[in-house]
Amino acid sequence: MLIPSRHAVLAGMIALTLVSTASCSSSNADSRTDGLLDVTVGQLPIVDSVPFTFAVDKGFFREEGLNATPDVTNAGAMITNLVNGSDQFALGETAIVVQAFDKGLPVRIIGGVTKSTDIPAEDTGVVLVAKNSPVKTPADLNGKTVAVGALEGSGELSLRAALDKAGADSAGVKFLEMPLSDMTDALSKGRVDAISTISPFDTAALAEGATRLMSPGAEAVPGGMQLTVATSATFEKEHPEAVEGFVRALNKGIEYAATHPDEVRAALPKISPIPAELLPAMRLPEFDATDPHAALTLWTGLMEQYTFVSGPVDIDELMS
Template sequence: MAIDNRRPARPRGATLTAISAAAAAVLALSGCGGGSPSSTQPDGGTAEAGSGDLDHVTLGLLPITDVAPVYLGIREGYFRAEGIDLEVQPAQGGAAIVPAVTTGEYQFGYSNVVSLLIAQDKSLPIVVISNGSSSTNEPGHDTTEVAALPESGIGGPADLAGKTVAVNALNNFADTTIRNSIEQAGGDPQQVKFVEIPYPNMPAALARGDVDAVWTTEPFRTQVLDAGGRIVASPMTDMAPNFDSAFYFTSRQTLEQDPELVARFRSALLKSFDYASAYEDQVRAVIQDYAKVTPELAGKVEMTSWRADINMDGLKRLGTAAKKYGVLENEPDYTGLVAD
């Protein structure tokens, strides 16, 4: 039966830890360059930098609920306290963010884990500097899942074999994790057909019958459920406990040339994680601004978990699956991908 999204909000995890002592040793409040005149705010407006000591830093983000801590961190002044005037550049997918970071157009970016594994597989000079978002560990109540209509006849992951499933990007995160779920459930992971559809278009595509199921994230996941859909697979919880779905990253050049900036950005980011984990009501309020979520929908969407530490076991399981299903050509270099 359909998932009930109106259950009481659950408490979030324990308070996040501070960054490592090595990173903390190089933290500094004064920047190397001049400040920017403005930075993007949660309400879409701008705020004066007010000081030439702030480093103008650009971050590429997706307009999804998982990145709410960044907007809260800007509002609460965590980035400015670290000498950073943060400008957010919204993007529709990691395919645009990764090259912008590698060319230096953006200093930092946010992307799903498989996109970053693919970038490394293609020898692009990117390096992960922080966790980004993680599974809720609750099948049927995760932030990114596979949904279908009751009349589809799909009752679980194995039933996706022989069906057409909408994903936001082909040969990437969705393909890998869905195939893994199908195989774990005893189905044939090679018998599923994937078609690429942007997240915002998925609810309508499912309603029209263009596809049998959709791999969807919040707030579109809840829109599908409100229209009568039901969750038929939870690929992130199937992959590993405490599974990380996305990371923040930078170019290797930025990390090597300005490790202090990276450390300060990470410090502000983890403080933002801490704040978002403690104040779920503030998360549900801020997503109404940058993600254009209605108040009613904001009150129902599933909230991701924000953890300081990267789950290396989950990352390796994902990398193994991506190689197995042909998304990656080479075995990932996990120590080279994740900064110390």
């Protein structure tokens, strides 16, 4: 069973975006610093965003004539800022960007940052149950409550697909939205039957004896796009060369992240409050700068299957 608040939140985000857009020009006036085009980039405070930090620190954006500044925010504000022109780019959760496009907002996906692995032990996402829990298999979650980071987000999507693939019935599972930082306490106190979390937030729960039940991304959506690079249709039309340059620069940051895992962990505290003692054991996502079309098609297909969108998603228009 799904708690219906997610649709209300998305509807509110869209209404705010439309109002904001109506009060703004088609995009913010061009601003330059030392001859470089100023661009602001919305990003989530998660490890998947670290390639952007590398691209800034190593001068990859400057090489493309861009002065890129981060805007660490949440998923809803990210879409609003992208469409009203206060941010020119965003590194956002795939499901949120696709849902915004499905609702008619002028967002475009121009690349990908991370994909889900096909190796369960290396998957950043994991479903845990408490020590001595009666839940021993995915099918045992039927009728139970599972905490997720966001309703109708990428985490819930991959979990639904993994449950059904494993012989459970995702329609019979109750999903409860909860901050990742609160999940271990909720599990230990029995407020939920399982938690769908990510590394390194699973560390505390495992230390208390929690047991891994499944790794949804690796088991059901290997190769699915996790973090998306987006811009607005307006900015893409008005600044096509800047968009191309942004993608080239970010891809260099992604490629660097893929081959320097220790530096990824060291850079994470710049954008996330994750405790330093959790970093060494943290599992990292699969950084991938290759053509995201197949990875995006996989995700949108699942979104259509589980009605996270209103109908078929036009991938060509979304990536135009």
